[in-house]
Amino acid sequence: MTETAQKLTISIILNGEERSVGAGRSIAAMLESIGLNPAKVAVERNLKVVPRSSLGEIVVNEGDKFEIVHFVGGG
Amino acid sequence: MNAPQCVSADTWTVAGRTFSSRLIVGTGKYKSFEENAAAVEASGAEIVTVAVRRVNIADPNQPMLTDFIDPKKITYLPNTAGCFTADEAIRTLRLAREAGGWTLVKLEVLGEAKTLYPDMRETLKAAETLVKEGFEPMVYCVDDPIAAKQLEEVGAVAIMPLGAPIGSGLGIQNRITVRLIVEGAGVPVLVDAGVGTASDAAVAMELGCDGVLMNTAIAEARDPLMMARAMKSAIEAGRMAYLAGRMGKRRYADPSSPLAGLI
Numbered sequence: 001m002t003e004t005a006q007k008l009t010i011s012i013i014l015n016g017e018e019r020s021v022g023a024g025r026s027i028a029a030m031l032e033s034i035g036l037n038p039a040k041v042a043v044e045r046n047l048k049v050v051p052r053s054s055l056g057e058i059v060v061n062e063g064d065k066f067e068i069v070h071f072v073g074g075g
Numbered sequence: 076m077n078a079p080q081c082v083s084a085d086t087w088t089v090a091g092r093t094f095s096s097r098l099i100v101g102t103g104k105y106k107s108f109e110e111n112a113a114a115v116e117a118s119g120a121e122i123v124t125v126a127v128r129r130v131n132i133a134d135p136n137q138p139m140l141t142d143f144i145d146p147k148k149i150t151y152l153p154n155t156a157g158c159f160t161a162d163e164a165i166r167t168l169r170l171a172r173e174a175g176g177w178t179l180v181k182l183e184v185l186g187e188a189k190t191l192y193p194d195m196r197e198t199l200k201a202a203e204t205l206v207k208e209g210f211e212p213m214v215y216c217v218d219d220p221i222a223a224k225q226l227e228e229v230g231a232v233a234i235m236p237l238g239a240p241i242g243s244g245l246g247i248q249n250r251i252t253v254r255l256i257v258e259g260a261g262v263p264v265l266v267d268a269g270v271g272t273a274s275d276a277a278v279a280m281e282l283g284c285d286g287v288l289m290n291t292a293i294a295e296a297r298d299p300l301m302m303a304r305a306m307k308s309a310i311e312a313g314r315m316a317y318l319a320g321r322m323g324k325r326r327y328a329d330p331s332s333p334l335a336g337l338i
Contacts (some may be wrong), residue, residue, distance in 0.1 A: 014132060015129040015130070015132055016129075017132065019132075034132060034135060035135035035136060036130060036132075036135045040139065040141070041130055041174065042127075042170040042171070042173040042174035043173070044166070044169075044170055047166070049169045049170055049172075049173045050173070051173065052173060067129065067170070068129065068130050068132070069127050069128060069129055069130060069170050069174065070127075070128070070130050070139060070141075070174065071125040071126070071127060071139075071140050071141060071151065071153065071171075071174060071175075072102075072125065072126050072127075072128045072140055073101075073102035073103045073104070073105060073108075073111060073125065073126065073140055074101060074102060074103045074124060074125055074126025074128075074154060074156050074290075075101035075102075075103045075104075075124055075126075075154070075156055075241065075242075075268075075288075075290035075291070
């Protein structure tokens with residue numbers, strides 16, 4: 001565990017793609033770092049919806065699987 | 076029922092929300108967001124369906140639908156188009172609710188890609204779970220009066236039978252069953268899918284439906300804005316014809332001019 005804690009970046013799966021992000025960041029900070037406005041998207045982490053109110057509190061963990069979605073045109 | 080004197084006073088209510096327009100339009104297949112927004116405006120629709128999809132991580136600054144169609148002015152109805160299992164549909168709508176707090180949603184669970192026909196076993200299962208989780212699902216379904224009843228029993232807030240396969244533009248194929256669904260339903264009934272042109276929408280309304288949901292008929296018209304206006308008029312005309320009560324049908328002619336006093 002000490003080894004993980006010392007890592008500067010961690011690996012996660014974002015919309016099906018593997019990505020490296022800064023360790024110790026909240027989900028909101030992670031979204032902002034890739035240019036997304038947390039207020040405009042909905043987030044699922046490891047198959048569970050993350051309430052928008054807690055995006056700033058929950059820290060991204062190594063191996064987390066995220067789905068970041070928004071509304072698009074559709075029938 | 077108390078038939079209103081003019082269409083402008085004629086509203087309908089779904090899950091406690093009241094609307095004047097009986098036309099719901101989709102937001103897919105348009106050439107641009109601008110054209111889409113103009114078509115919504117021309118249609119007079121107060122509700123639009125939207126899909127939930129992954130954001131483009133590679134280009135996060137792409138324009139978004141919400142920049143063109145304001146969710147504060149137009150009711151967004153998140154749908155589950157493209158979902159083939161109850162689990163996928165439920166997962167999608169949980170995300171939709173988080174994206175904007177919507178509980179009024181459109182549920183569709185498809186059975187196969189070729190026909191996009193609804194899978195009613197999965198649809199019923201999903202509807203039941205969604206209702207338990209506090210959602211108010213308007214449900215796309217087969218034009219089957221028994222399936223419609225079952226959906227209502229599990230708490231669907233609107234029944235939305237197909238007129239014909241999604242995107243086919245074939246018009247309402249089974250007026251008998253759509254009418255039976257209308258007669259048996261205690262919640263609004265809207266034809267969803269299959270409308271190709273204005274007369275198809277009028278037929279749905281003449282059958283007593285509370286509204287019509289369409290996407291391709293407007294988006295793929297040569298002039299989507301003009302078609303949006305045509306649909307608005309057709310829905311109003313069909314609704315008025317339904318309320319007015321059509322004449323009976325006869326097998327033979329009946330002259331309109333008096334027979335007495337002929338020279």
